[in-house]
Amino acid sequence: xxxxxxxxxxxxxxxxxxxxxxxxxxxxxxxxxxxxxxxxxxxxxxxxxxxxxxxxxxxxxxxxxxxxxxxxxxxxxxxxxxxxxxxxxxxxxxxxxxxxxxxxxxxxxxxxxxxxxxxxxxxxxxxxxxxxxxxxxxxxxxxxxxxxxxxxxxxxxxxxxxxxxxxxxxxxxxxxxxxxxxxxxxxxxxxxxxxxxxxxxxxxxxxxxxxxxxxxxxxxxxxxxxxxxxxxxxxxxxxxxxxxxxxxxxxxxxxxxxxxxxxxxxxxxxxxxxxxxxxxxxxxxxxxxxxxxxxxxxxxxxxxxxxxxxxxxxxxxxxxxxxxxxxxxxxxxxxxxxxxxxxxxxxxxxxxxxxxxxxxxxxxxxxxxxxxxxxxxxxxxxxxxxxxxxxxxxxxxxxxxxxxxxxxxxxxxxxxxxxxxxxxxxxxxxxxxxxxxxxxxxxxxxxxxxxxxxxxxxxxxxxxxxxxxxxxxxxxxxxxxxxxxxxxxxxxxxxxx
Numbered sequence: 019x020x021x022x023x024x025x026x027x028x029x030x031x032x033x034x035x036x037x038x039x040x041x042x043x044x045x046x047x048x049x050x051x052x053x054x055x056x057x058x059x060x061x062x063x064x065x066x067x068x069x070x071x072x073x074x075x076x077x078x079x080x081x082x083x084x085x086x087x088x089x090x091x092x093x094x095x096x097x098x099x100x101x102x103x104x105x106x107x108x109x110x111x112x113x114x115x116x117x118x119x120x121x122x123x124x125x126x127x128x129x130x131x132x133x134x135x136x137x138x139x140x141x142x143x144x145x146x147x148x149x150x151x152x153x154x155x156x157x158x159x160x161x162x163x164x165x166x167x168x169x170x171x172x173x174x175x176x177x178x179x180x181x182x183x184x185x186x187x188x189x190x191x192x193x194x195x196x197x198x199x200x201x202x203x204x205x206x207x208x209x210x211x212x213x214x215x216x217x218x219x220x221x222x223x224x225x226x227x228x229x230x231x232x233x234x235x236x237x238x239x240x241x242x243x244x245x246x247x248x249x250x251x252x253x254x255x256x257x258x259x260x261x262x263x264x265x266x267x268x269x270x271x272x273x274x275x276x277x278x279x280x281x282x283x284x285x286x287x288x289x290x291x292x293x294x295x296x297x298x299x300x301x302x303x304x305x306x307x308x309x310x311x312x313x314x315x316x317x318x319x320x321x322x323x324x325x326x327x328x329x330x331x332x333x334x335x336x337x338x339x340x341x342x343x344x345x346x347x348x349x350x351x352x353x354x355x356x357x358x359x360x361x362x363x364x365x366x367x368x369x370x371x372x373x374x375x376x377x378x379x380x381x382x383x384x385x386x387x388x389x390x391x392x393x394x395x396x397x398x399x400x401x402x403x404x405x406x407x408x409x410x411x412x413x414x415x416x417x418x419x420x421x422x423x424x425x426x427x428x429x430x431x432x433x434x435x436x437x438x439x440x441x442x443x444x445x446x447x448x449x450x451x452x453x454x455x456x457x458x459x460x461x462x463x464x465x466x467x468x469x470x471x472x473x474x475x476x477x478x479x480x481x482x483x484x485x486x487x488x489x490x491x492x493x494x495x496x497x498x499x500x501x502x503x504x505x506x507x508x509x510x511x512x513x514x515x
Contacts, residue, residue, distance in 0.1 A: 059151035062141045066159050069137065069166050070233065072130045074301050079126045081304040083295060083377040087316075088121050089177050089495075090446030095473040096322070096439070098352070100314030102307070107315060112475055113483040117496040117514055124178065124498070127170045134167035135187035161219035165234040168212040169242055169379070175202045175209070176249065176450050179494040179511070183208060196507040206250060213243045222266070231287040232296040237263050241292050241380045244388050249454055253392040260389035263292070269382040274412040279345045279355075279362035286376040292385075295377040305357035306373035318347040318354050318444075319474070326440055328418030337416040339440065346443035354444050383409055383441050391434050395458075399430040406430075406437050415440070431455065435466070453493055461490065489513055 055061055075081035091097050092110040099111055106120040115122065141159050144151050174181045183200040185208070220236040244259035263269060272281045272290050281288045287296075297303040307313040323329055327342030344364040348355045357375045360366040368375075386405045394402035403424040409415075422429040438451050456466040467487050475483045486492045491513035502508050 056140045056144055057147045059144065059148050059155055062137070062144050062151065062156070062159050065133070065137050065141070066162050069130060069133045069163060070296075072133050073166070073295055074297065075304070076126070076129065079123065079129070080120075082126045082130070083297075084304040084308070085121060085123075085126055086173070086377065086446045087305070087308075087444070089173070090449050091316070091444060092121070092449075093470075093474070094448040094452065095470045096319055096443060096448050097316050097354070097474075098319050100311075100317045102313045102315045104315065112479050113471065113486050113492070114479075115496060115514075117499040117502065117510065119496070119498075122495050122498040124174060124181070124501070127174055128184070131167050131170050131184065132188050134163040134170075135185060136189065137163040138167075138185075139187045139189075157219035158221065161216035161239075162234050164212040164216040165220065165239050165242065168209040168216070168239075168246075171205050171209050171212075172242065172246055172249075175205045176453075177495050178497065181205060182505075182508070196505045198507040199509060206246060209246055210243065213239045213246070217243075222268070228287050228296070231291040231294045234293060237266055237268065238293045238380070241385060244385065244392075245380075248388055248392060249450075251395075251458060253395045256392040257389055257396070260385050260392070263382070263385045264389070269385070271382060271386075271408065271412045274340060274414050277362050278340050278413075279359065282378075282381070283345075283356045283375055284360065286378075288381075290382045291376075291378060292380040292382065294379065297374040297376055299371060299374055302371070302373045303357065303375060303377065305354075305375065306368070306370050309354045309358050310367070311351055311353060314353075316354060318352040320352060321473070322347060322443070323349045326436075326443075328416060330416060330418065337414065339415045340413045341415075341440050341443065356444055378445055384447075387434060387438055387441065391431075394427055394430045394434060397427060399427050400424045402430050402434065406434060409437060409441055413440070431463075457490075457493075464488070467493070486513075 073082050075083075088107065088110060092107060093113060097111075099108055103111075104120070109115055109119055110121060138160055141156055141163075145153070145156060171181075171183070179202045180199040181202075182197045183205050184197060188194060216234075217236055217239045220234060220239055222236050223230050224233060224235070240259045240262045244256045244263075247253070247256035247259060269292065270289050272278055272288055282290060286294055295303075308315045309317070311317075323342055327339040327346075328337075330336035330338070343349050344355065344359070344362040346356055347353060348359065348364040350364070353359070355364060358368050358373065360368045360372070386408055390402040390405040393399075393405070403422075422433040424430065435451060435455050439448060442448070442451075452466050452470055456464050464487070468484055471483045471487060472480060491511055494511055494513075496511050496514035497508055502510060
């Protein structure tokens, strides 16, 4: 997965002639769809590699990882704007999002979806032209394509709710046609179907650690499916998928005696990693100037050390949660450290040419905390507490706010949400975690969203934001104005009409 020279070439080959002016028109270059291309297993493999390359970034849109960071963190109590913050980003912070907002675009995800659809549609035909291309080889290619497609649609459903569900490839201008949105429930059902079909066709290993973390495996499909079931409030099913990953014995927590920052974020592809975008020196991530103090667009919220990770004012030798200072952030200047720091001492930055920290979609800690959340909703808070304590023990966490009652489902729900905040700081999960818990049981806990807004939004804008949050439609992004103008069958999210 580190061969990004090949990735860059394939991405250029795949996207070189794509038109960004037509809705969902991003398509492989004619060379990938013409009759003389889809002939060999090597060409199928190249097209599958192109799927992963498309997630690293293209010349037609902002990098996918940038969207995922802003969608997952920008509306939360984890971040604060900086000197370089754009108007679109300020509007996200203040919940003043319009259909002209830069980050209301979805083309980056649909580009990857189209590469997946192209493999799903055209790879089966190679069986007829290459007698060395086996059904097993084809099934694996289809499994990878379906898993990545499912992940992209899962993001779309959580960010925009109702979206077009396009399952056929756009291979030429003749394939471009207006398409209405599908209800999010239908999108999620397709996500589940894709992941279930993919699971049996994906390998448990590719024989190489870096490849196992950078390409989807059977356990990636299980992990995404667990997350989808948690979002859908199907808790028994969520636990079952988590158990498949746990029982595999292939993953584990990085022990507290190890340098968590170095293992998880600086080196990447740790034993804890399940699926990570493989940035490296040849394909840098978008985070350096985003988080560097001099050009900062996003910094850590000022209250995190005190209120989230905790500061020990009692012991002569203070207890320290390893996930705070020198891991998630540098407290002295509120730098988001995970993506641009060079060591856990919070003393050295990476250089711009070293900005290749991976974007981690999922790691083993997520499996344990998803299972804990599901078990708690199944009225087993004590077992949920035991799982959370595995995470806390390795982080040397301490109870600066007091311990929750392990027999109280309501107390454990809040505690698990807080633990996810500590564990996955700046990893693009906070907004989705709070929204998932807020909307549970017909928005029984909408106050979670309100409480987060009170922390994150300037006081003079809070009341307007709180009024917006009372409308459930406001929890999802608007469809970008350009998409609305291009595709007349699209209907705007009601909150933005």
